[in-house]
Every structure is written in structure tokens, then in C-alpha cells.
Amino acid sequence: MAFEALISSILLWFGIYSILSLSLNVEYGYGGIPNFGKALAVLVGAFTAGAVVNRILIAMYSIEGTTITQRSGFMKSTVDSIIASNPAYGIGLLVFTLLLAGLIGAVIGALYILPSAKLESDYLAITLLAIAEIMFMISYYNTDLIGGYYGAPVPDVLAFIPGELREWAFVALILFFTLLTYLFLERTLNSPYGRLLRAMREDAVALQFSGKDIMWVRIKTLAFSSAIASMTGVLYSFYAGNVVGIVNLFARVNWTFFPFLMVLLGGMSNNRGVLAGVFSFVVIWRLLDGYKHEIADLLNLPFDVNWLQYIIFGALMIAILYYKPEGLVKEKPIETEPIKELKSKHSEKA
């Protein structure tokens, strides 16, 4: 693998997974909501790009075709050629799709936890996993909805950038959204809301006796984090040019298991820790993927080399939970400005 391609791949996936893992950190790291159906929010983003926005564009340009996959392909050719000469169209389309995905993600996130918001964490986790799996099965096997296993091509929102620079332009775009997400969440969570979520994670029952409606907090939190996570689905679909990378049967590994591993590796309820976890994971993952044949030859593996990363990451998850449950960066108390002031007075007094 060329060095340049390896670096761009690491940065791209660092950006994609950072947004997703930061949003998972809101619900799981801070709030203790074991969202084993995290992939659903990413699917919502892909669905917004591939099923909703595609249909709007197909209608706008009166594209004919027999299937959504075919119509989307024809539409992509038309729209890409417009974007190539009109960058504002591409940027506008990206922003519109992200906002729409955020809106749909928030609604789906709230509805998705509604039936199970009152359950204890184990049952909640299973219910969320089951709901997400059902949605993936429908999306994968129903080819009319979003192309199913054929997928649906989506426009190239950066079609105005020459081919050789497109990869790096996408990397920059995704890293820009990663930075925005990080700054936004740092500000939003270093607050009484972040404290409320951490208290809910510690003891949801006791928190009810402090006047907090746990069900409502969970619904709002899932809506909030799903809105952010759905951006991942949009950005990745636009990068890949197709939604097929999300609407597939390995979704639960790529879009749920990996983010959980990254949050646990980095450290829960700690955004910097999560970024450290994502970066460490992505570097290992991309190196394993990029040099898998060399590794296979070296180790003389008795099984398909493609399974190696799953074995390693499964073992890594167990090792973290067993030996370093606090992750790479330890959780710290939330210190708002008034708390910092008191702390400084308190230490002077002492």
C-alpha cells in the first residue's frame, strides 16, 4: 500500500469514526445507554442521502429507470456534471443532506428508544440491537427502499475538485466536521447536562429521586446523539459514492462494534480519550488491512487473513475490559467555571 494512500485512509477513517464514536460516547460513555444498535443512526444518514435526497433529485430532473439503483445511477451522472461546473451546488447539497439527516436522525433516535426507554440496561441493549437489526434486514433485502444489496449511487458533492485531489479534499472535509463535532460536544457536555448523563449512568434509579425523568432524558439523548451519528452515514456515503458500504450485513461490526471498542479503548465520558481511542484503533486497523497479505505470508495463518482483524479486535476488547477498563485517558469530573472557582478558593483555604 502506498504511504500516501495509507495516511489518507487513516485520516479519513479517523474523521468518520471520531464523529460516530463521539456521538456514542454521549449516550454510552456519559449516559450509560448501551446502544447496541448504533449502526441504525448511520443507516439513517445513508438512507437520507440514498433514499430521500436521491428521490428528490430524481424527481427534480425527471430521471427514468426501472429500479432505485438504476435511477440513482442516471441521476448521479446528471448531478455530478452540474456540480463539476457549480461548486456551490455540491456544497449546498452536502449541507442540505446533513441537516436533513440530522433532523431525521433525531426523530428516528427518539422513536427508536421509545419502546424501551424504561428498561434496565441489559434489556435496553438487547431491544435496541433487535430494532436496529430489523431495520438493517429490511433495508438490505428490500431493493425498492434504498437499493438493498445493490446499493444506490449518490452524487459526488466534490465533483468540482480534480480526481487526484478529491481524496484529500474529502479527508479535509471530514476532518473539518470532526473538529466541529468535537468542539460542539466539549461545550455541550462540560455542563450540567454532561453531569446529568454521568449521574444517570451511575444510578438511574436514584436519579429519579432527584426529580429527573429518566425516560425523557434517554429519549432526548438518543435523539441528540443519533442526529450527530447520522452525519457519519451522509459523509461516508458521499465519500464512497454509494450507500452500499453502510447497507450491508457487516454493519453491526463496522458501525457498532468498532465504535464501542474505540470508546472503551480511549476512555468513557472523555472526548479527548475517545479521539485517542479512535486514532489508535484506526492506525492498527488500516495497517492490518493494508499489509494483510504480507502478514499472512509471515505468520502462515491457517485461516483466511480477512478474519485476522476481527480476532485481534475481539481479543483487544476483552483485554481492555479486563486490564484497563478506564481506557487510555481516565475520566475526570466535569468542572464548570463556578466549580473551578470554588476549587481554587478551597485549595487556597486548605
Add this chain to the structure above:
Amino acid sequence: MILQTFNLSKFFEGLRALDGVSISVPREALTLIIGPNGSGKTTFINTITGFYRADEGRVEYEGRDITNLPPHRVFREGIVRTFQIPRPFKKLTVLENMLMPLNNPGEHIRNAFVKKWVDFESESVEKAYDILEFLNISHLTFEKSETLSGGQLRLLEIGKALMTDAKLIVMDEPLAGVAPALAHEILRKIKELCETGKTFLIVEHRLDIILDYADRVYVMGNGKVIAEGGKEVIEKPEVVEVYLGA
């Protein structure tokens, strides 16, 4: 009366843990519930605060029917409770625990981002620190609550209850594990708070310490109220009998 229960009953698989309990809690006073283990005291507290659903009977607070409201609604009505076994938010500091019962505007996502909570937070932090100083645990303000001893956790529970504007504070064995001198200090403060409009309903075993502070005493046995009155109620034969198991 600030709180009244009417024939309140709670069954567990046929066991009558509460059996037609009717209690009246006078305003701005300390009402004490005593009784041997298994007499239904904690079940009574759990039922009036929404932790358990009542199977029969009614709970009225300030004349409003609050029977079977969920715990957060009971809290918002103006009733706060502490637990027999303290339930702190372990990874949170003592100060963070103290701030949890408040309805901070920053707990809403939109306010959290635009920082519409800093003034409220400043006042709350000061209030919390004052209470921690009163309870003699201000040196633990920035410690994680999981590092506190049993007695310190009880003080934290009391501190959390004092943080709220609740009119009725329900406490389940607040003096367990607390040194006698501090226990008396806490009870004196409770009496002071009664004079400022607070009402206390307390379940407690340490009668030697608390009895002198009680305005009204209920004695429970086998899920029923077996005696009520002033502190002299403990001398009644039926009370002695239930305690001695004769």
C-alpha cells in the same frame, strides 16, 4: 397536615408488607416512624415516594392525591427522600452529587450549549459548599463519592436533601453510622429547619438519640401502625411487646 395516607397497603406475593397504614404528618415538625426490622417502615417510605406502587389506599400531599406517581413526579411535588443504604453517584464528586437534585437549566441540551446556566450554577455551588461545611465534610468536596465512608455517605444524603426546596424531607435511617455528637448536631439543624417551614418524616432505629427531637411518633409492627402519639408512646405495652417479640 402536609402528608396523609389512607389505608395504604402493599403486597408482595401475598405478604402484606403494608396493611392499611394511615399516617398524618403535621406541617413543620419532625415525625418519627419506628418499629422492629421487617415492620414495614421502609416499604412505607418506598410506597409514598413512588418506588413501589401501592396496591390499596391513597397518599395525599398538600391535599393533592399523589398515589402511585413516579418518583420524579413525587420529587417535583415537593417531597425528597434519602435511602437506607446510601446511593451516591459513585464516580461523581461530592459536590457534583450535591448539585444533582437541583433543576439546573443547563441540564437541557439547548441551554447547555449556550451556557444559560452559569449564574444558577454559581449560586448552587455556593449553597452546596455551605451545606457541606455545616455537615463537616467540606474537605471532601472534590473527592469522588465512592471514596467516602458509610457515615460520610449518610451526611452526603442529608446534604442532598437540604439542597432542594422540598417542603417534606423523608429520611430512611439518616443517623446510621453517624457519630453521636454529629447526630445531635444534625437533629438540632433539622429542628431549626422545621421552624423555617420544612417538614421531616424520619425512619430511625437510634431512639436514644432521636426521640427527644420528635414531635410525633408512629410505631409500626407487621405492616400496621400499632401506636401513635408523643415520645411517651414507646412505653405502651403493645410497643414494648412488638420490640421484644413477646
